[in-house]
Amino acid sequence: MSLDAKQTHVVHQWKHGRPIIACCFDPKGRYLFTSSEDYSLQRWKLDDGSKVAWEAHESWVRDIIVLPDGESFVTAGCDDHIMYWPVELGEKPQPKHSVKAHEGWVRCLDVKADGSLIASGGNDNLVKLWDPNGKLVRELKGHESHVYSVFFHPKEDLLLSGDLGGKVIQWEIKTGKLVRTLEAKDLHTYNGGQRVHYGGIRDMALSVDGKVLACVGLHKATNPLGAVNEPLIVQFNWEDGKELRKQPGEGVKGIGWQVEFLSDGAEICASGGSGGAWLIFFKPTEAKPFHKLKLPDTIRDMSLHPDGLQVATAHHDGHVRISRMEAKSAEKKK
Amino acid sequence: MKCQYSCQTSEHVLARRDFLGMMTGGFVVGGLGALATPAASAVLQKEQKRVLVVYMSGGLSQLESWDPKPKTDTGGPFRAIPTATPGTHISELLPKTALHMDKLALIRSINTKNGDHGVGNYQMNYGRNKMPGTEYPHLGAVCAKALERSDNPLPGHIRIPGGSRGSDAAYLGPKYASVGMNGKPPANSARASNLTADNDELRNRFRRKVNDRFALRRRTAETDVYTQSYEQARQLMERRDVFDVSKEPAKEHEKYGTHDFGKHALMARRLLEHGIPFVQISHSNYDTHNENFNFHLEQLGEFDLSFSALIGDLHERGLLKSTLVVVMSEFGRTPRINARYGRDHWGTAWSVCLGGAEVQPGAVIGKTNANGTKVTDREVAHGDLFHTYLSALGMDSSDSFDIGGRAQPMADPAHSPIHELII
Numbered sequence: 001m002s003l004d005a006k007q008t009h010v011v012h013q014w015k016h017g018r019p020i021i022a023c024c025f026d027p028k029g030r031y032l033f034t035s036s037e038d039y040s041l042q043r044w045k046l047d048d049g050s051k052v053a054w055e056a057h058e059s060w061v062r063d064i065i066v067l068p069d070g071e072s073f074v075t076a077g078c079d080d081h082i083m084y085w086p087v088e089l090g091e092k093p094q095p096k097h098s099v100k101a102h103e104g105w106v107r108c109l110d111v112k113a114d115g116s117l118i119a120s121g122g123n124d125n126l127v128k129l130w131d132p133n134g135k136l137v138r139e140l141k142g143h144e145s146h147v148y149s150v151f152f153h154p155k156e157d158l159l160l161s162g163d164l165g166g167k168v169i170q171w172e173i174k175t176g177k178l179v180r181t182l183e184a185k186d187l188h189t190y191n192g193g194q195r196v197h198y199g200g201i202r203d204m205a206l207s208v209d210g211k212v213l214a215c216v217g218l219h220k221a222t223n224p225l226g227a228v229n230e231p232l233i234v235q236f237n238w239e240d241g242k243e244l245r246k247q248p249g250e251g252v253k254g255i256g257w258q259v260e261f262l263s264d265g266a267e268i269c270a271s272g273g274s275g276g277a278w279l280i281f282f283k284p285t286e287a288k289p290f291h292k293l294k295l296p297d298t299i300r301d302m303s304l305h306p307d308g309l310q311v312a313t314a315h316h317d318g319h320v321r322i323s324r325m326e327a328k329s330a331e332k333k334k
Numbered sequence: 335m336k337c338q339y340s341c342q343t344s345e346h347v348l349a350r351r352d353f354l355g356m357m358t359g360g361f362v363v364g365g366l367g368a369l370a371t372p373a374a375s376a377v378l379q380k381e382q383k384r385v386l387v388v389y390m391s392g393g394l395s396q397l398e399s400w401d402p403k404p405k406t407d408t409g410g411p412f413r414a415i416p417t418a419t420p421g422t423h424i425s426e427l428l429p430k431t432a433l434h435m436d437k438l439a440l441i442r443s444i445n446t447k448n449g450d451h452g453v454g455n456y457q458m459n460y461g462r463n464k465m466p467g468t469e470y471p472h473l474g475a476v477c478a479k480a481l482e483r484s485d486n487p488l489p490g491h492i493r494i495p496g497g498s499r500g501s502d503a504a505y506l507g508p509k510y511a512s513v514g515m516n517g518k519p520p521a522n523s524a525r526a527s528n529l530t531a532d533n534d535e536l537r538n539r540f541r542r543k544v545n546d547r548f549a550l551r552r553r554t555a556e557t558d559v560y561t562q563s564y565e566q567a568r569q570l571m572e573r574r575d576v577f578d579v580s581k582e583p584a585k586e587h588e589k590y591g592t593h594d595f596g597k598h599a600l601m602a603r604r605l606l607e608h609g610i611p612f613v614q615i616s617h618s619n620y621d622t623h624n625e626n627f628n629f630h631l632e633q634l635g636e637f638d639l640s641f642s643a644l645i646g647d648l649h650e651r652g653l654l655k656s657t658l659v660v661v662m663s664e665f666g667r668t669p670r671i672n673a674r675y676g677r678d679h680w681g682t683a684w685s686v687c688l689g690g691a692e693v694q695p696g697a698v699i700g701k702t703n704a705n706g707t708k709v710t711d712r713e714v715a716h717g718d719l720f721h722t723y724l725s726a727l728g729m730d731s732s733d734s735f736d737i738g739g740r741a742q743p744m745a746d747p748a749h750s751p752i753h754e755l756i757i
Contacts, residue, residue: 018407019671037671039405059404060411078411104631105411123631194619195594196629225392227624227674273674274624298673316673 002326003264003309005281006291011310012322013296014049016042020314022063022301026087028070029306034320035061041075043089044320054093057081065109065118067132072096074118076106082120084134097134102126110150110159117173119159121147127161129173138176142169145197148217151204162201162215164188168236182241184234187217191224198224203258206238208265212284213238216256216269219248231256231271233282247282250289254278258302260311262325266290270313272299277315279323295321383691383727384606384657385477386648387614388641392621393454395667395677397706398425398630400685401442406705408669411627419696427634430642436696437649438659438689439755443700443709446665446716449679451621454664459502461720462746473723474612475503475510476744480729481611482510487569488576489513492605494598494615497521505737512614517597519574538568576608577601591639599640603647606657620663623676648690658691658726662719669706683709686719691726692757699755717749725751 018038025032032044041061042053057077066073066087075083080102083095102122110119117137118130127140127147145164152159158179159171166188170179188199202217213236221229231249233256236242247267249256254273261267267282277295279302282288297317304311305322313321397403402414402425414423417435424432424440431438448454456464459472471479478490493500496514503510513520525534545561575581579601590596598615605613617637622629641661648654666684667677683702689695700712714722724731724745731751734741 019673038407059413079413194621196619196632198625198628225619225621225624225629227676 003262004326005262005264005266005268007327008279008281008291008293008311008323008325009328010295010321010323012049012320014044014051014320014322015318016051016053016320017318019316019318020300020320021060023312023314023320024064024066024073024303025305025310025312026066026070026073027068027306030070031066031087032303032312032320032322033064033066033073034314035064035075036318041085041093042320043087046322052089052093054089056083056085056093056095059105062105062107063109065111067111067118068113068115072132074109074111076101076109076120078105080104080106080122082106082109082118082130082134084132099130099134099136101128101130105146107147108149110152112152112173113154117152119150119152119161121150121161121163123147125163127159127169127171129159138173140169140171140176140178142171142178142181143167146200148200149203151206154206155210160204160213162204164197164200166199166201166217168201168204168213168215180241182213182215182236184215184217184236184243186219186232186234186246187215189219189221189224189229191221194223194225196224198229202256205259205261205267207261207284208263211238212236212244212261214247214259214261214267216259218255218273219246227253227274229253229255229273230275231269231273231278231280233259233267233269235284245285245287247287247289249278249280250292252278252280252292254298256280257300260302260304262304263308268302268304268311268325270299270302270311272316277313279311279313293323295323381728382483382609382656383481384610384653385473385481385612385723385727386602386606386644386657386659386690387473387612388637388659388661389459389614389616390620390637390661390663391616391618392663393451393665393667393679394620394661394663395622395626395630396442396683396685397667397669397677398427398627398634400424400440400687401702401706402426403669403702403704403706408671408705408707410671412630419698422696422698425634427630428638430638431645434642434645434649437645437654438687439693439695439697439699440685440687441699441714441719441722441752441755442685442702443712443714444666444681444684444686444716444719445709445713446681446684448681449665451664451679454679454681457716458662458664458719461717461749469504471504471506471510472500472502472512473720474512474614475506476724477612477727478503478510479506479735480724480744481727483609483611486609488573488605488608488610489570490611492610492613494601494613495594505742506735515577515601517577517579517594517601519577520570523571523574523577525571573608576604579604589643591636591643593636593640595636596640596643599644603644606648606653607651620667622667623672623678624674626667626671626677627675645689654690656691658693658723659689660723661687683707688723688726692728693726694755694757697755699752712752714752715749717746718752721745721749721751722755725753725756 059078063076082101084097104123125143129137149162168182218229219232233247235244253275254271258270269280271278277299279293281291301314417432474491493512500512590600665681668680721731
C-alpha cells in the first residue's frame, strides 16, 4: 500500500464544459459517472477519459450511486424521481426503471453493501428504501427537515440519515424502527437576520474499525446567503453516540460536501465554496488537518475509487478531476 | 435597523429614524397638499381603494418565481408548472399561488439597469432614480395621501415588519410617512392600567378645554397640528385592536402559516379590511448569492402559503376589486448560476407580479429571451411601474399634488403607465 495523502496530486482533468454536480466511481473501477447543470448524465471511461453524455431527468441530478455488482447505477433527480440505469448503456441510454420517489427533490442515495437495498432521502423529509428493481420496500418517517444524506452501515442491519437541521437518525432496516438520534448541532445554523436555515449533514462515513462516525457539513455561517462559512467534520463515538471531536477546515471557506475514511484510517474531506476547492486530510484522533490540497475552481462532490488511492471531484468549471493519493514516482512504477 | 443582506453593502444599513413616538409624532402633521384634481380624489376616496405591496427583500429570483426557464443553461433545478391562466407557467415553487394566477398578472420585461440594493429599493418604491438633493414620496405616501379618508383615524401608510416611523413622505409631510408595525398594537397605545376610562375621559376633556382656551388668543398652524395629533391618537387608542393579529382565530393563523410572514400577511388582511390605504409587508431574505435554490425553496415555501391565502381571502371577501396587490423586489437575480449554486444581482430582465383593482386579471406583459438574459418585448422601467400602480387605482398618474401652490407630479413625467394592463 502506497497511500500517502501528502503526495496527493491531480492525474486527470476531464472537461464536460458545463458545471458538474455529482460524481460516483463504478466499484469495478471501469467508469466514473457524473451529472451536470445541463441536465445530462455522463459516463467517463477511466482508461482513456472518453465520455458518453445523455439527457436523463427532467431536472438536475443531485446524487449517483453505482450498485456493488457494477452492473447498474441509480440517479437521484430534482424532478422527484430516481432512475435505475444499466452501466453498459448501449446506443440510446434508457433507464431500466424510473420511479417517483419523493415529493420534491431526491437529494441523496446510498446502496447496501450486498446490493439488496437502495436508500433515498428527499425534500419531503422522508427516507425510503427500494429494492434493485425500483420497488418501494419501506418508508421511514422521523426527520423534520430535508434529508441531505443517507448511509448504510457496511456490516450491520442499520441505516443512517442526516438532515438540514443537523439531526442524524439511526434506523433498523429490517423493522424500520428508529434506533437512536444523534445531534450534530454545530452543522446547522438558523440566521435570524437573514431568516434562513443553513448547513445540514452533507455526508457521513464510518471509520474502518467501525468505531467513529464522521458527519460533514459547515459551521461559522455568519452570512449564509453570502457563502461565508467553513467546512466542519463532527465525529461521534459509534458505541455510545457521544460527540468525540470537531474537525474544522482551518482557514478554508466553504462547505464540507463529502467525507471518507481512507484505508490508513485518515479522513478526507472535500470542501468547496467561496474559498475555492480543497481536499482536507485529518488524522482521525486529531482536530487539526495534517494536510490540505488546493484544487482549481470549486468542488461540489467527491467519490473514492475502489482502489482507495484515487478520488474524483466534481467541479463548477465543468471539469471532473481525478487525484491520486500517492507519490508521483509510485504511480509511474505502476 | 440593520437589514442583513448577504453582500453587506452600506446601502443595506438604514438609518434609524428619530422615532418621535407613534402616539405623539402625529399621524396628521404636515401634508398640506392635495391632489390637483380634487374631484378625482373624492372619487378615489369614495371607492376606498387600497394597496398591498409584498416586498421580497434582497431580490427575488425571477427564474425561481414568475419567469422560469427550465431546461436551459440558466434554468436551475426547478420546473415550471401550469397556472389557473391557460398558457401561463410559473415556478413549481409556487403551487398554491399558481391556482390564483387567473386573478393576477405578470410583468416579465422589467429593465431597471441596476444591480445595487439601495438604488433598486429606491427605484421600486419611489418610481424614480434617486437624485442628490431631491426627495420624492414613497409609493405608500402617495397612496396614503391620494386615498386618504377623513372618517378613518388610522394611519394610511403601514410597513410590516417595522417598529418606527419612516421619513419617506418627502413634500407630502410626515402624516403620510410609513408607520412600522410588528403584528401587535402600536407601542404605548393602551390606556394605562391604573387609569380608569372615566378618569381618562375627564383628563381629555380638561386637555381640550385648556387647548380651546389657549387657541382663542394664540392659535397657530402648529398648535392645530398638536391638537389634531392628540385627537387622532385618542381615536387610534380606541381602535388599537385593529393591529392585534392575535384577535384572529387559530384556523386563520394555520391557514396563513405560523411563521412571521404568515402573521404579517394576516395582519395585512386585517388592516386592509379596516380601510387602511397602503400596507407593505416584507419577506426576507432573497439575496441568495449562495445556495439560491435551497434558500428559494425555503423562502418561497413560506411566501406561497401566506400569499395564496391572502389573495384567496381578498378575492372571496370582495376586496380584490378595490385592492391593488404588487409583489416586488429591488431587482431580480442573474440568469447565470455561480459556483456556489447562487445567483447574483440582476436588474436587466426581471419580473413583478400584480393584480386586483383595475389590473387585467391573467395578463402577461412583456417577454424575455429563451434563457432569460434579456428583454425581448415591451421593456418597462421602474418609472413605468409606478405610473401603472397609480393607474390601476383609478388615478391619472400624470396628475400632480398641489403643494403650497406648486404642482408636484405624482409620478415621474418621463414615464407612463402600461396602458394595456389596465382594464
